Amino acid sequence: MLSQEKNRLLTEVGPGTQMGDYLRRYWHPVAGVSEFDEMSVRPIRLFGEDLVLFKDLSGKFGLVQRRCPHRNADLAFGFVEKCGLRCAYHGWEFDAKGQCTHQPYEEIVDADARLRKKVTVTAYEVRAKAGLIWAYMGPAPAPELPDWEPFHYEHGFAQVVLAEVPCNWFQCQENSIDPIHFEWTHNNWTQRLQDSNAEYVPTHLKTQYEEFDFGFIYKRLRAKESEQNPMWTIGRVTLWPNGFYLGHHFEWRVPIDDENTLSVLWVFNRVPKEQEPYVQEHIPSWYGPVRDENGAWITSHVANQDFAAWVGQGAITDRTKETLGASDRGVVMLRRRFFEELEAVAAGKQPKGLITDREANHNVYLPSACRDELMNGLTRAELAAHPLLGPYLRDFIGQAGQPDHVREAYEAAIGQRLEGATFFTVHGARAAEEGEAAANDPA
Numbered sequence: 001m002l003s004q005e006k007n008r009l010l011t012e013v014g015p016g017t018q019m020g021d022y023l024r025r026y027w028h029p030v031a032g033v034s035e036f037d038e039m040s041v042r043p044i045r046l047f048g049e050d051l052v053l054f055k056d057l058s059g060k061f062g063l064v065q066r067r068c069p070h071r072n073a074d075l076a077f078g079f080v081e082k083c084g085l086r087c088a089y090h091g092w093e094f095d096a097k098g099q100c101t102h103q104p105y106e107e108i109v110d111a112d113a114r115l116r117k118k119v120t121v122t123a124y125e126v127r128a129k130a131g132l133i134w135a136y137m138g139p140a141p142a143p144e145l146p147d148w149e150p151f152h153y154e155h156g157f158a159q160v161v162l163a164e165v166p167c168n169w170f171q172c173q174e175n176s177i178d179p180i181h182f183e184w185t186h187n188n189w190t191q192r193l194q195d196s197n198a199e200y201v202p203t204h205l206k207t208q209y210e211e212f213d214f215g216f217i218y219k220r221l222r223a224k225e226s227e228q229n230p231m232w233t234i235g236r237v238t239l240w241p242n243g244f245y246l247g248h249h250f251e252w253r254v255p256i257d258d259e260n261t262l263s264v265l266w267v268f269n270r271v272p273k274e275q276e277p278y279v280q281e282h283i284p285s286w287y288g289p290v291r292d293e294n295g296a297w298i299t300s301h302v303a304n305q306d307f308a309a310w311v312g313q314g315a316i317t318d319r320t321k322e323t324l325g326a327s328d329r330g331v332v333m334l335r336r337r338f339f340e341e342l343e344a345v346a347a348g349k350q351p352k353g354l355i356t357d358r359e360a361n362h363n364v365y366l367p368s369a370c371r372d373e374l375m376n377g378l379t380r381a382e383l384a385a386h387p388l389l390g391p392y393l394r395d396f397i398g399q400a401g402q403p404d405h406v407r408e409a410y411e412a413a414i415g416q417r418l419e420g421a422t423f424f425t426v427h428g429a430r431a432a433e434e435g436e437a438a439a440n441d442p443a
């Protein structure tokens, strides 16, 4: 349980708020690069600010304020030029640094362009990496954009999966340090959605949480698993400040504003060894719906189950009304660490886990329970039998709504058709029969 004031501290992300300013000191994935294959400008809201994301004719990305400083037209209606974005109302042009670079009529009247030189828009640094567009909205200089090791994995198919989730970012991030929910949200609930008499899966027996440079590692041991299980020996990464790393995929929870969060997944599937060598030419990105055609929350896929759980907690969950228990040890550690960080940064210290040394920013290692498999590859038969990676040979279990063209590209990569399931028998769900083999679940 937290005071109202402390809850506000964790959850308010607009300009000038403590947490908003803190999070702005990190790079955040905000869109898919492939969105800009066919389009060059779109509005985007981040940290309570209305902005426009664009790719100009030279291929450079830019992120600027949404309102034109001339007479407030919407720059989302703008069009791109060789170096920047031009307002569709009177043609003022801005480069990716925010400088006004052309005022067509004003410059006819004043060849010295005195007004133009004084006009700027708010602009943030953006970069493309791993099929994602990343934004940095903090003070200069920007830290390094993390070069996580999996971004260099070979012979695999990566995809970027996005969704707008109507609740505050922090309750989404608390989920990154909450192992117990797997058993209930992704195993038992999935079973009961299909069969109201289904038996429960093996329960968690113990959990452990450790801090490291880039966040926390949580470990868990479930009934019928040995202490050699990788979920107990290696665990998973609560990636600081708003990510989750599960070995074969990342998840980020990027604040849109106090009551909305952009969920970003980067999912990597190594193709069966029989398909190697495989080089992915294009990383697709897509947005999945959170509700079905009747307006009901989608609960069939892993990320959708999480979304339903988070949104169910309220737009900004009221932490003055909680009853925390032993399963929340990680959540309590996470909150405490954020409070310490906010104080430390206010006292002039460097935020946790920033990479500022360019030399150190290559292939940055994160612990993973399936690192060997993804680095060395598996045959089709081994992959099919793998508790964590095998389900992806049957269908995309991560999030509902994968477009046909992405599925087809993935099928071509792995060299087989998918089954097209509506519900997924989620892994730990099979633990009762398969014991140790089902120890990892993909959520």
Ligand code: FES
Pocket (backbone or CB within 6 Å): 068, 069, 070, 071, 072, 073, 087, 088, 089, 090, 091, 092
């Ligand atoms: S409002 Fe943008 S150029 Fe006039």
Ligand SMILES: [Fe+2]
Pocket (backbone or CB within 6 Å): 175, 181, 182, 185, 186, 302, 306, 443
């Ligand atoms: Fe989950």
